[in-house]
Amino acid sequence: MLASGGSGFRCRGAAGIGNVTNGLLSQTDFNAAITLFNQDQTASTGLGPVFNDNSCGRCHRAPVPGGSGASRAHRAGVFDGVNFIEPPGGSLIADRALSPTIRPVVPANANVEAFRTSLSTLGDGYVEAVPDSAFVALADAQSGVPGGRIHGRVNWVPVLEAPGALAVGRFGAKAQHASLVSFSADAYRNEMGITTPLFPTELTSNGRPIDAFEPPGFFSNIPNRSDNNEVFKVSNLMRSTPARARAPGSPPLVLQPGTRLNAKATQIRAGQLVFTTIGCGICHVDTLTTAPTGTRLFNGAYTVPAALGNLTFHPFGDFLLHDIGTGDGIVQNGGQITRNMMRTTPLWGLRQRRAFLHDDSVPSIPEAILRHAGESAQVVQRYCGPSASDQQNRLPFL
Numbered sequence: 001m002l003a004s005g006g007s008g009f010r011c012r013g014a015a016g017i018g019n020v021t022n023g024l025l026s027q028t029d030f031n032a033a034i035t036l037f038n039q040d041q042t043a044s045t046g047l048g049p050v051f052n053d054n055s056c057g058r059c060h061r062a063p064v065p066g067g068s069g070a071s072r073a074h075r076a077g078v079f080d081g082v083n084f085i086e087p088p089g090g091s092l093i094a095d096r097a098l099s100p101t102i103r104p105v106v107p108a109n110a111n112v113e114a115f116r117t118s119l120s121t122l123g124d125g126y127v128e129a130v131p132d133s134a135f136v137a138l139a140d141a142q143s144g145v146p147g148g149r150i151h152g153r154v155n156w157v158p159v160l161e162a163p164g165a166l167a168v169g170r171f172g173a174k175a176q177h178a179s180l181v182s183f184s185a186d187a188y189r190n191e192m193g194i195t196t197p198l199f200p201t202e203l204t205s206n207g208r209p210i211d212a213f214e215p216p217g218f219f220s221n222i223p224n225r226s227d228n229n230e231v232f233k234v235s236n237l238m239r240s241t242p243a244r245a246r247a248p249g250s251p252p253l254v255l256q257p258g259t260r261l262n263a264k265a266t267q268i269r270a271g272q273l274v275f276t277t278i279g280c281g282i283c284h285v286d287t288l289t290t291a292p293t294g295t296r297l298f299n300g301a302y303t304v305p306a307a308l309g310n311l312t313f314h315p316f317g318d319f320l321l322h323d324i325g326t327g328d329g330i331v332q333n334g335g336q337i338t339r340n341m342m343r344t345t346p347l348w349g350l351r352q353r354r355a356f357l358h359d360d361s362v363p364s365i366p367e368a369i370l371r372h373a374g375e376s377a378q379v380v381q382r383y384c385g386p387s388a389s390d391q392q393n394r395l396p397f398l
Contacts, residue, residue: 019064024240024307033237034065036230041192043098043215046224050094050104050203050210051193056234059118063352066241069118075330076110084331084339088207091330092190099213102205114328116173117360120349125239127319128180129290129308132168138318142282150282150375152320153341155334160185160198162301170319173358175343176332179298180235188231195223196231243313244348253286271397274390278382283344284316317346325373326357350398365398
């Protein structure tokens, strides 16, 4: 629950989240994976030569390892009026380097610049285990909403660990990854400059080779890691984090006949009904279900384990791409049509956030809602319409 406090908000502690496995890993292996996640990399272990930070945990730490963080990835490029064009070396502008002479900079001709906050990975194993067909069905259902403008886009992306396979992207600000292995391998390379067989090519410095700055024993044309073991360990850590729980005292999403609620739960329930009635739940879908245990995903590269199979969870997100007026102008692997689209941010864990939207550019939930436009313009109009009591009830629910 997010409680109001003066002119802003204060966040209460996490509910149902801690350094405890959901059962996919033993607690011993889970603890070892957290240690790896938090391990500071150095030049002698493959860090750089250009990078954003030196461990996974430095960007993903709140409220526990794997959560969100204040670190922001920096991207830039050129929009020529029709297409987004990546600068030499790609749109990612790494923040740090082993030598100041190769620290990347925003190109002088760039007219698009964007920042993205580190996303929480807690509970992402459940999202990964949702079958592609469920996301396709959500997109199809949105296109059929009477009088609605909302139509989420499925982003079909390659799966690094399954060459030739395409799956629905669900991770990253642009839904640019379908699997946690792909997501982790990308982060190893793009955030820490550590290459693996899954992602073997080093970042450059604005397109300039960095070979001369590789530490002794490392080469830009040979992966820093000879295998993908670390990537898989970090992926399994994410898969082992429990699904995000609703705040203590929240009523069930579906009430059984005769259920009696106290005053707090009644207020939250009233806010939930407003949330649903005005259309927020079209994109912020409350409930998803994982595939049955044993289901093979990504052309057989991943099998849904018993700890994640056939489970219902509540992310409050559809993980599709939408244009709601907050896009960052960057194109990654979704084509030019996705330039101003962003993945729906799931709302679970919202009470731990102190800033909002993909770039933490607004300090309150109401301001974040009012920034919505484009596809969601009609929903925002309805948001501004409810009575004062309805408006008062919405925030405790969120």
